[in-house]
Amino acid sequence: MIIFFLASLLLSLISGILLTFIFLPSPKNDPQGRPLRIFVGGGLGIGLSACIYFVCLPAGLLGYIPLIDLAACLVLGLACYFLMKRRRREAERPAESQLHDRKVALFGAGAKLENGIATLFAVELLASLGSFLFAFLKEPHGKWDAWLIWNMHARFLYRSGEAWREVFAGGMDWSHWDYPLLLPLSIVRGWKYIGNDSIYIPAAFALLFTLLTLGLLLCALMFLRSRIQGYLAAMILLGTPLFILMGASQFADVPLAFFMLATLVLLFLPARSPENGSGAAVLAGIASGLCAWTKNEGLLFLLIVTGSLFCTTLYADGWRSARKRTVRFLAGALPILLIVIYFKTQLSPVNDLMAGFGPAAAAAKLMDFSRYAQIAKAFFITGISFTQGLIDIRVGMQLNPGAVSILLLIVYLLLAGVRIDDRDRTGLVRTAAVLLSILAGYFFVYVMTPLDLGYHLATSLNRLFLQLWPSVIFLFFMTAGAPEGAASTGSKTRKEDDFVKKSPKRSYRRKPVSRTT
Amino acid sequence: MVQLIAKYRVTAGRLLLIVLTGYAVLNLLWQQIRLYPGIPETDPVTIHEARIAQLRPLLPPSGAVGYITTVENDRIFAAEKTFTNVEFLAQYVLTQYTLAPRIVRNSPDLPLVVGNFIDGPPAPGFLEKNGLAMLRDLGDGLILYRRDRKP
Numbered sequence: 001m002i003i004f005f006l007a008s009l010l011l012s013l014i015s016g017i018l019l020t021f022i023f024l025p026s027p028k029n030d031p032q033g034r035p036l037r038i039f040v041g042g043g044l045g046i047g048l049s050a051c052i053y054f055v056c057l058p059a060g061l062l063g064y065i066p067l068i069d070l071a072a073c074l075v076l077g078l079a080c081y082f083l084m085k086r087r088r089r090e091a092e093r094p095a096e097s098q099l100h101d102r103k104v105a106l107f108g109a110g111a112k113l114e115n116g117i118a119t120l121f122a123v124e125l126l127a128s129l130g131s132f133l134f135a136f137l138k139e140p141h142g143k144w145d146a147w148l149i150w151n152m153h154a155r156f157l158y159r160s161g162e163a164w165r166e167v168f169a170g171g172m173d174w175s176h177w178d179y180p181l182l183l184p185l186s187i188v189r190g191w192k193y194i195g196n197d198s199i200y201i202p203a204a205f206a207l208l209f210t211l212l213t214l215g216l217l218l219c220a221l222m223f224l225r226s227r228i229q230g231y232l233a234a235m236i237l238l239g240t241p242l243f244i245l246m247g248a249s250q251f252a253d254v255p256l257a258f259f260m261l262a263t264l265v266l267l268f269l270p271a272r273s274p275e276n277g278s279g280a281a282v283l284a285g286i287a288s289g290l291c292a293w294t295k296n297e298g299l300l301f302l303l304i305v306t307g308s309l310f311c312t313t314l315y316a317d318g319w320r321s322a323r324k325r326t327v328r329f330l331a332g333a334l335p336i337l338l339i340v341i342y343f344k345t346q347l348s349p350v351n352d353l354m355a356g357f358g359p360a361a362a363a364a365k366l367m368d369f370s371r372y373a374q375i376a377k378a379f380f381i382t383g384i385s386f387t388q389g390l391i392d393i394r395v396g397m398q399l400n401p402g403a404v405s406i407l408l409l410i411v412y413l414l415l416a417g418v419r420i421d422d423r424d425r426t427g428l429v430r431t432a433a434v435l436l437s438i439l440a441g442y443f444f445v446y447v448m449t450p451l452d453l454g455y456h457l458a459t460s461l462n463r464l465f466l467q468l469w470p471s472v473i474f475l476f477f478m479t480a481g482a483p484e485g486a487a488s489t490g491s492k493t494r495k496e497d498d499f500v501k502k503s504p505k506r507s508y509r510r511k512p513v514s515r516t517t
Numbered sequence: 518m519v520q521l522i523a524k525y526r527v528t529a530g531r532l533l534l535i536v537l538t539g540y541a542v543l544n545l546l547w548q549q550i551r552l553y554p555g556i557p558e559t560d561p562v563t564i565h566e567a568r569i570a571q572l573r574p575l576l577p578p579s580g581a582v583g584y585i586t587t588v589e590n591d592r593i594f595a596a597e598k599t600f601t602n603v604e605f606l607a608q609y610v611l612t613q614y615t616l617a618p619r620i621v622r623n624s625p626d627l628p629l630v631v632g633n634f635i636d637g638p639p640a641p642g643f644l645e646k647n648g649l650a651m652l653r654d655l656g657d658g659l660i661l662y663r664r665d666r667k668p
Contacts, residue, residue: 117531117535120535120539123539124538124539124542127542127543127545127546128542128545128546130546130549130550131542131545131546131549134546134549134550134552134553135549137553137556138549138552138553138556138560139560139562140560140562140563141560141562141563141566144607147562147610147611147614148610148614151614152610152613152614152617155614155617155618156617156618159617159618160579160618163579163618167618167620170581170620171620171622172613172620174594174610175610175613228531232531232534232535235534235535235538235539235542236534236538238538238542239537239538239539239540239541239542240541241541241544241545244545245545389545393600394600402541403537403538403540403541403544404537404538404541408533408534408537411530411533412530412533412534414530415526415527415529415530415533416526416527416530416531417523417526417527452598455598455600481523481527
């Protein structure tokens with residue numbers, strides 16, 4: 001049984017990783033770049049497998065799913081092989097040069113400090129895996145929303161067989177059948193491979209997305225900043241009890257957090273290696289499309305990222321570049337968006353927040369300033385306290401910053417200072433704009449909600465903040481001072497410069513780093 | 518001098534971060550370990566699922582069945598919305614979770630009706646008012662009804 005599940009998982013992961021080789025031609029042998037590929041590609045592969053499964057549903061091809069997955073993997077593998085062969089012919093530099101340079105850099109002056117922090121990170125990772133395991137043993141079916149929504153949908157889709165369409169019109173509005181299907185279909189796919197609806201499959205996906213999010217944050221910062229920054233950021237995420245507990249709860253919030261982070265990380269890559277520019281934009285588009293296929297909030301995210309990408313690129317690089325990059329981004333998102341549109345228009349019932357939504361009711365709510373005050377208060381208290389774990393909704397969120405919260409990030413930033421690589425400026429502005437716009441969007445969703453405001457805030461706001469939390473940590477650590485750049489990774493910087501000299505065709509040219517505190 | 522102070526500030530920042538994240542991670546693990554012996558051998562969802570699963574062979578493989586419980590049907594969701602009682606909704610949702618792909622309607626107006634009385638019997642006269650006759654008592658407050666007539 002487990003072998004079949006591992007096979008399904010491997011096909012997804014390999015397909016996603018191959019996709020990154022197709023769209024991100026370099027750096028091929030970078031030791032920091034490889035794990036980034038694995039984590040980005042792995043998550044995208046799982047999401048795209050759920051898309052393939054959905055396309056096969058109406059086509060009646062479910063019996064051939066393993067064959068279709070295998071064929072997709074082989075096609076991507078062949079495409080990757082021929083593309084890499086062509087690129088190798090075109091490239092004049094020996095591929096090993098960068099690997100060598102990076103390896104030397106790893107054993108520079110800061111290696112001891114890095115190893116120490118890596119050891120602490122490993123201890124925290126093991127302890128968090130222990131917490132995850134205990135949470136799973138306590139509630140193997142997950143928490144409330146897992147069996148009310150996500151696993152429930154998976155069960156219906158798996159057990160209904162050919163009659164799968166009927167469940168959407170079944171009148172079970174309380175189970176939110178308008179929610180997108182990435183997570184339920186990933187689970188159904190796993191069940192299809194093993195031949196039964198085991199409770200271990202949803203739990204396996206919960207663990208997988210928790211680790212993918214953690215790994216992506218770690219490797220992205222290792223790649224874009226330094227190893228120490230990567231470890232410290234990952235430790236903040238591990239030190240967030242809500243992240244571990246929500247991961248084990250089998251909700252879709254952690255998968256959404258992963259795809260949001262993947263989108264924002266991928267949009268940083270073009271500035272670092274222009275040869276990856278177009279591919280990174282396409283992959284970012286795919287990741288943001290998968291956000292929309294994971295939760296309804298993902299649609300808002302997709303809209304905001306598209307607008308921010310266009311505006312920031314227009315400001316930084318002009319109209320031509322903005323148009324090109326936005327088109328590539330949308331090209332990546334479009335196939336998944338079509339699936340979402342088909343789902344929303346042909347299958348899903350009306351969303352409970354949109355039902356009975358009229359202009360008169362909307363205007364009345366917009367003019368009710370007591371709602372703004374209530375939401376602002378909830379945003380403030382939850383913003384400081386949400387990291388501290390699950391709340392008793394009868395009591396509501398209490399002010400409790402705990403050990404790890406946004407306050408710790410602010411204090412760390414004050415102590416470490418700000419150090420921004422000039423190449424990252426546009427990306428940082430874009431990421432900050434996206435996160436702030438989403439917060440503003442969430443704020444107005446609450447202003448307009450037809451549900452009882454207190455109930456809606458108490459049951460959802462901490463999860464909405466958790467979805468953004470890995471991206472917020474990423475943003476802070478992309479901004480925070482990384483003195484190992486001058487000390488421990490001084491050698492790394494020098495080696496990178498050496499590499500630029502050795503490989504004139506590549507664009508890893510370092511621009512001056514500005515520092516303000 | 519400025520560089521030296523900056524270096525100490527960064528070291529202090531890192532130490533603070535390592536200590537606090539370490540505390541948070543170990544504290545969570547400790548809480549989970551401490552709670553573990555108090556956790557029942559089988560979790561409530563699995564227990565509820567095993568109980569409801571007895572109905573499966575008695576029901577058609579698809580289609581809809583009704584549902585009744587200790588309180589009136591319209592109070593199941595209302596009680597959850599006001600956080601006064603989430604148990605009735607949880608029991609209803611878990612009944613649906615177990616019996617999928619059959620649809621469990623929150624209503625007594627169907628030919629077959631699942632009675633889930635884990636928290637006690639319904640109000641006197643409720644069954645008669647809805648024309649429900651017992652088809653099978655599976656014990657532990659789980660009863661399958663047949664709707665004989667329209668009330």
